[in-house]
Amino acid sequence: MxxxxxxxxxxxxxxxxxxxxxxxxxxxxxxxxxxxxxxxxxxxxxxxxxxxxxxxxxxxxxxxxxxxxxxxxxxxxxxxxxxxxxxxxxxxxxxxxxxxxxxxxxxxxxxxxxxxxxxxxxxxxxxxxxxxxxxxxxxxxxxxxxxxxxxxxxxxxxxxxHERTSVDENSKIAMNNAIAILQKHRAQFPNAQDELDEFINHPEVISMTRA
Ligand SMILES: [Zn+2]
Known part of the structure; x- marks a missing residue:
């Protein structure tokens, strides 16, 4: 899309x-x-x-x-x-x-x-x-x-x-999938959720995954 x-x-x-x-x-x-x-x-x-x-x-x-x-x-x-x-x-x-x-x-x-x-x-x-x-x-x-x-x-x-990290399409897909899995299982690591949000919302990660 x-x-x-x-x-x-x-x-x-x-x-x-x-x-x-x-x-x-x-x-x-x-x-x-x-x-x-x-x-x-x-x-x-x-x-x-x-x-x-x-x-x-x-x-x-x-x-x-x-x-x-x-x-x-x-x-x-x-x-x-x-x-x-x-x-x-x-x-x-x-x-x-x-x-x-x-x-x-x-x-x-x-x-x-x-x-x-x-x-x-x-x-x-x-x-x-x-x-x-x-x-x-x-x-x-x-x-x-x-x-x-x-x-x-x-x-x-x-x-x-944001500065774009140069990544190939497969890496983008893999990153998006990894984040989706982390989100799905986030309840299982209650002490790491803030760090997860911080990671997911980091401009570098955003620029890599939203494509
Ligand atoms: Zn509506």
Whole structure:
């Protein structure tokens, strides 16, 4: 998949400890292959993991399952919490802006193509996608101002381009697979989870794996 859009979502869940594993379980219960989002950004309601932590869902080279009509050409980011009830936390916004600017840079995505799930309707009105893909959802939530998010992204003077590690395609695939395995089994090494997150979110690792 070559992504042209970034679609923002809310988990629409007010409970505690929501993370990529919980969402993965929800989506498997729908008989999907697994989590439909490419990234999950945690909030301040997790007992073990920090506010703003970015977790990897589906790998970016695979089509997501998050925005019917746009899945084959978009990356899905889900912010934990309920965007109809409460705004994202400052830490979530910080991670969100960092993640989106990275992805915009990596995949040459313009700020206009950073949209909220509900804005599929705008795309349908512009005949970019068929009108049957209009959604009744308010996702990422009525508290979330997509125009303000795009304005802030547009103000980012130059997208930070990290030093690229020169790696071949097989190494990238192996790294992505290794991270997926570590994420899957993270509960088994409780004392190393902070280091794992730090490793996964290191710019060098991000530049190597998000391709
Ligand atoms: Zn959504």
């Amino acid at each position: 070559f992504p042209e859009y970034i679609v923002l979502h809310t988990a629409a869940f007010t409970g505690r400890n929501c993370d990529r594993d919980m969402i993965d379980a929800w989506h498997k219960a729908r008989r999907w292959s697994g989590i439909g989002y490419h990234f999950v950004i945690l909030n301040d309601k997790h007992d073990q993991k920090p506010d703003g932590a970015v977790e990897i869902g589906r790998l970016t080279n695979k089509s997501g399952a998050h925005a019917l009509g746009l899945n084959s050409c978009s990356l899905g980011i889900c912010c934990v919490g309920h965007g109809d009830k409460v705004d994202f936390t400052p830490a979530q916004y910080k991670s969100l802006y960092n993640l989106i600017t990275d992805l915009m840079s990596e995949f040459s995505i313009s700020v206009d193509n950073v949209i909220g799930h509900r804005e599929l309707n705008t795309l349908a009105e512009k005949n970019i996608i068929p009108s049957r893909y209009k959604t009744s959802k308010s996702c990422p939530g009525t508290k979330i101002n997509m125009h303000a998010i795009r304005d802030k992204l547009a103000q980012t003077p130059t997208l930070i381009k």
